[in-house]
Structure formats: structure tokens, C-alpha cells
Amino acid sequence: MKIILTSEVSGLGAPGDVVEVKDGYARNYLLPRNVAIRWTKGGEKDVEQIRRGRRIREIATIEQANDVKAQLEGVKVRLKVRAGNGGRLFGSVTPADIVTAVKQAGGPEFDKRRIELGHPIKSLGAHQVSVRLHPEVTVKVGLEVSAAK
Known part of the structure; x- marks a missing residue:
């Protein structure tokens, strides 16, 4: 299942990253804890907004x-x-x-x-x-x- 991370997940990625994970991991862990959303064509627009917020909070270098x-x-x-x-x-x-x-x-x-x-x-x-x-x-x-x- 393709998902978009909304929070940092150790070993998986940072907010705004689009990653492929097993269906059960997404349904039972990531989605209920609101650390990810399902990837959709409309969700791609959200990725840039998430990344922009990440850049503001992030320690860049x-x-x-x-x-x-x-x-x-x-x-x-x-x-x-x-x-x-x-x-x-x-x-x-x-x-x-x-x-x-x-x-x-x-x-x-x-x-x-x-x-x-x-x-x-x-x-x-x-x-x-x-x-x-x-x-x-x-x-x-x-x-x-x-x-x-």
C-alpha cells in the first residue's frame, strides 16, 4: 500500500515522504495513529504542504x-x-x-x-x-x- 507520512516514523521516513508498506502495517498501525494518510492523486497536493511545514521546523544541515x-x-x-x-x-x-x-x-x-x-x-x-x-x-x-x- 502506498502512503504519505504525516509524522516522522523511525526506520521508515519523515513527514511528506511517500512510501510503500505492507497493507496490514498501514491499516493496523500507521493510519489509526494518524502518522500517515493513504496516497491518492489528490493527496499528492498535500505532500508539498507537509514538506513545506517540515522545512520550517527542520534542522536543515x-x-x-x-x-x-x-x-x-x-x-x-x-x-x-x-x-x-x-x-x-x-x-x-x-x-x-x-x-x-x-x-x-x-x-x-x-x-x-x-x-x-x-x-x-x-x-x-x-x-x-x-x-x-x-x-x-x-x-x-x-x-x-x-x-x-
């Missing part, structure tokens, strides 16, 4: 990505959240929370969709978060989650 990477590596990110006894959080830490914490720590601004969480952060302590700045540049950011008083 590897040099820019490396600059942002250098800024992120020098930032100590601390996040205070509500937690119960035993260090378990009420809910979990979201990518939007992480972006806000990075900004408050004096780091650069970037899109929350760039953050890749391998698993939900639901406990206090130190965690590693992966940020994909460019298809070729990924940085690990240290995140210290502590209890709010």
Missing part, C-alpha cells in the same frame, strides 16, 4: 544539528514531578515535559517529536533520552527526575 547537539550535551536537565511512595510517578514524563525542562535549563529549543523514548519514564532517578536532530545526528540527553514537594 548537519552543521546545525551538530551545533544543537553540542548545546544539548552541555545542559543538565532536571525535572520535578509528582511522585508517590517508593519513587513511582503519578503518570509519566512526556516529550513535551522534557522539551520544557531543556528550555528551562538553558538549552536550545527543538520539536518534541524529535524525542525518542524507548520506554515510558515512570520512576524517579537518572534516565537517558535520545533526541534525533537530523537523520544522521542523534544525541543522548541525561534527565534527572526528582520528586516535587
Whole structure:
């Protein structure tokens, strides 16, 4: 099945890319999560609009990505959240929370969709978060989650 990606999907492509995937993967995963739309002749018009929006948000060159990477590596990110006894959080830490914490720590601004969480952060302590700045540049950011008083 031919689809148009509306969000970045690891290992598949970026917004605006037209890709061919198995029918079941598109029907059961990509389309219900609104990360892709079916390809149609009319949908081709949407591709340019998606790509234009992507260019505005995107870190265009590897040099820019490396600059942002250098800024992120020098930032100590601390996040205070509500937690119960035993260090378990009420809910979990979201990518939007992480972006806000990075900004408050004096780091650069970037899109929350760039953050890749391998698993939900639901406990206090130190965690590693992966940020994909460019298809070729990924940085690990240290995140210290502590209890709010």
C-alpha cells in the first residue's frame, strides 16, 4: 500500500515522504495513529504542504544539528514531578515535559517529536533520552527526575 507520512516514523521516513508498506502495517498501525494518510492523486497536493511545514521546523544541515547537539550535551536537565511512595510517578514524563525542562535549563529549543523514548519514564532517578536532530545526528540527553514537594 502506498502512503504519505504525516509524522516522522523511525526506520521508515519523515513527514511528506511517500512510501510503500505492507497493507496490514498501514491499516493496523500507521493510519489509526494518524502518522500517515493513504496516497491518492489528490493527496499528492498535500505532500508539498507537509514538506513545506517540515522545512520550517527542520534542522536543515548537519552543521546545525551538530551545533544543537553540542548545546544539548552541555545542559543538565532536571525535572520535578509528582511522585508517590517508593519513587513511582503519578503518570509519566512526556516529550513535551522534557522539551520544557531543556528550555528551562538553558538549552536550545527543538520539536518534541524529535524525542525518542524507548520506554515510558515512570520512576524517579537518572534516565537517558535520545533526541534525533537530523537523520544522521542523534544525541543522548541525561534527565534527572526528582520528586516535587
